[in-house]
Amino acid sequence: xxxxVYLYRGGSREGSPEQMQQVMxxxxxxxxxxxxxxxxxxxGHPLERTGKLVKGSQKTVxxxxxxxxxxxVGGYTLIEARDLEQAVxxxxxxxxxxxxxxxxxxPVMQMNM
Amino acid sequence: xxxxxxxxxxxxAGRMVATLTRIFGVHNLALAEDVVQxxxxxxxxVWKFRGPPENPSAWLMATAKNRALxxxxxxxxxxxxxxxLGRLLESEWTLAPVVEEVFASKAxxxxxxxxxxxxxxxxxxxEAQVALVLHILCGFSVDEIASAFVSSHAAIEKRITRxxxxxxxxxxxxxxxxxxxxxxxxxxxxxxxxxxxxxxxHGASPESxxxxxxxxxxxxxxxxxLEHPQGATSATHALAALMCLNASRLPARVDATGKxxxxxxxxxxxxxxxxxxxxxxxxxxxxTGCELTVYHVEAAxxxxxxxxxRAEDTDWQTIVxxxxxxxxxxxxxxxxxxxxxxxxxxxxxxxxxxxxGAIANSERLGSYPFYHAALGEFELRTRRKAIxxxxxxxxxxxxxxxxxxxxxxxxxxxxxxxAAQQVP
Numbered sequence: 001x002x003x004x005v006y007l008y009r010g011g012s013r014e015g016s017p018e019q020m021q022q023v024m025x026x027x028x029x030x031x032x033x034x035x036x037x038x039x040x041x042x043x044g045h046p047l048e049r050t051g052k053l054v055k056g057s058q059k060t061v062x063x064x065x066x067x068x069x070x071x072x073v074g075g076y077t078l079i080e081a082r083d084l085e086q087a088v089x090x091x092x093x094x095x096x097x098x099x100x101x102x103x104x105x106x107p108v109m110q111m112n113m
Numbered sequence: 114x115x116x117x118x119x120x121x122x123x124x125x126a127g128r129m130v131a132t133l134t135r136i137f138g139v140h141n142l143a144l145a146e147d148v149v150q151x152x153x154x155x156x157x158x159v160w161k162f163r164g165p166p167e168n169p170s171a172w173l174m175a176t177a178k179n180r181a182l183x184x185x186x187x188x189x190x191x192x193x194x195x196x197x198l199g200r201l202l203e204s205e206w207t208l209a210p211v212v213e214e215v216f217a218s219k220a221x222x223x224x225x226x227x228x229x230x231x232x233x234x235x236x237x238x239x240e241a242q243v244a245l246v247l248h249i250l251c252g253f254s255v256d257e258i259a260s261a262f263v264s265s266h267a268a269i270e271k272r273i274t275r276x277x278x279x280x281x282x283x284x285x286x287x288x289x290x291x292x293x294x295x296x297x298x299x300x301x302x303x304x305x306x307x308x309x310x311x312x313x314x315h316g317a318s319p320e321s322x323x324x325x326x327x328x329x330x331x332x333x334x335x336x337x338x339l340e341h342p343q344g345a346t347s348a349t350h351a352l353a354a355l356m357c358l359n360a361s362r363l364p365a366r367v368d369a370t371g372k373x374x375x376x377x378x379x380x381x382x383x384x385x386x387x388x389x390x391x392x393x394x395x396x397x398x399x400x401t402g403c404e405l406t407v408y409h410v411e412a413a414x415x416x417x418x419x420x421x422x423r424a425e426d427t428d429w430q431t432i433v434x435x436x437x438x439x440x441x442x443x444x445x446x447x448x449x450x451x452x453x454x455x456x457x458x459x460x461x462x463x464x465x466x467x468x469x470g471a472i473a474n475s476e477r478l479g480s481y482p483f484y485h486a487a488l489g490e491f492e493l494r495t496r497r498k499a500i501x502x503x504x505x506x507x508x509x510x511x512x513x514x515x516x517x518x519x520x521x522x523x524x525x526x527x528x529x530x531x532a533a534q535q536v537p
Binding site for chain 1: 120121122123125126149150153154156157158159160161162163164165252253254256257
């Protein structure tokens, strides 16, 4: 088994309370399903949408957001899957796709030392 | 932990907006709505990773409170907030304790009441009041309201935007502690809740899930009213009784095959006896004092139906006399039509037709499908099948959703069957 990180990018923040609740329930169902099959190594964390960016030899500090808001990373999850192909396949159940968001699937580099 | 599925977010939206508006002021309703949306986004982001907290309502309320504090600190030089809290919000010493106090659970209950009364502003037409209550206090989106009212998004949005403007100009929320004003506005609040319930009960939306939700919301808000010492009047009890008794029949309105079932054809074993008992109890409680409202009489009528184990056991005589009373205190062509239907049950279809013919302003019933349906039923029972069929055809053309259409199509088909099968 290998490890992968799902980076959740973007995703609409609009919607009626009822719709928001439905989205939440879909997320929870998706998580539960992955977790029951042992694919979730760590559920990860949500990230605030704002923060600071420290840059250059001058260590200039600027405010976020750092990219187009539709691309901002809103959280991550550590996944355990057979290979990249399976990790990608598993990500397709993520409800973020119904809300104009995307999942970036990145293999965690193996460190054989 | 699983999330309670009973529309938690929608319900909390109303509570949070009502409370936040108390702090921000009614002119900052949009700001309150933004904070609520933000709280939902945070809930979505945190809960999806960790599962919902043990007390989701408290979590949401606490998040809204913290966001409110952020907003107040950030904006207090640029914005004016609630005039009642004025200076207290300006100093860091008083800000947090005041906000804590506003978010105390008893205060939240009052906030909903305050908002309810504010939405029933005398300058707003009734349909705007109902839309506003649904939007602000029940957390329904414009689209959800449009679908419940079978109206367009644009029409409902316009109605709500206008209503919010009126609300904003009222400068501050309704003061529920002002006894005289409270009593003066209470009838409008009753009326709005009554209309909200009826929209669910008789409404045009084909989706029964939405409709029973409207009924439930009306009942929930009426219960909030009942908990307030000045709100728990005889009329409020009667209104609550009426809602319980009518809602008890909701499970039987659609039969097992998904078809509409009229009161007389319903499987009465599917009536919700708990709601019937609750309604009867509330009706007894409403019988204090000398006030007699249309809610009292309508609840009494509903209780007579609830009491009849079979349709043929219905005490039509009492129902007719209750409709007589209703014609005195709240006359309308629809009440007159219902009275005629009750008379027909007791004295036969010819009498029913006579009574319908005698309705004043009956032209106002022209677009009401049930008017033509009643004429059709009576003509059918007197075996004038061709005439009956025409009436049902008119009702069909006015039907507001597929279920109603199917119902009238069946009635038309019944007119074509052998006369022998149509014993009244």
